[in-house]
Amino acid sequence: MATGEAFSPEQLDRLNRALKQAERLSGIRFVVRVGALRGDVRLAAERTLSTVVDDPARDAAVLVVVSPGQCVVHIATTPVARRRISDASASLAALSMTSSFSLGDLVGGLTYGVRQLAESAGSPASTPAAIRSSSSAGSPAVY
């Protein structure tokens, strides 16, 4: 392993801010892991996803796994997060990321991809389930 960090403190700070902003916007926990992976990338990502949340079946979380050496990125969503970030949206975000990665912009691609995922999830209050629950709890609906 090389000495020192792969990213500069400024790059890490930029990524941290992007993740915090995405979490604030969507209410979903975002985690990014950059490093070498062994075996099946999808399986490794889903297994890792289960370790970054307390209850993978109930918590909404997204894990973005990037292996620069293998030139692979995988976005894994928990079942709850999947209801708000469809596989098609995740695929679009992965495409955006790989476009930037192919130009050598690893941090820019991750920042943009995470933002895109958060925007596709929307705010927690704007999800259909939240709207249904708020309308049933509030004043009676007028038809």
Add this chain to the structure above:
Amino acid sequence: MLTVAGLALFALPVFAVTASASEIGTRYNPDPLTALQTWGIYGGTIAGGFLIAILLAAFSGRRSGPARYRPGQPWEHDEIWVGTRPEELERQRDAQAVPGAGGASGNW
């Protein structure tokens, strides 16, 4: 910017020495430069500027600290986590795939 500074650093003393020489002829009939002086002024200034720029670039490159990841190169660093690391959770879980998990992959 560094190149300009280097050039100025090298060229100014040369011009100053030339200007301070006592026998420089008149403005209408200046003393001719020897071939060595001509090469020294016109060739040496440029070569010296490049030399200073190369030295400054090499020095600043050596001083820039730890090696960062360079795109296209193999990943030879420790893994990087942004967000919650698995070790930071109070209740650590075994790594198992969650049924119903989704997502997407991409290559570049």
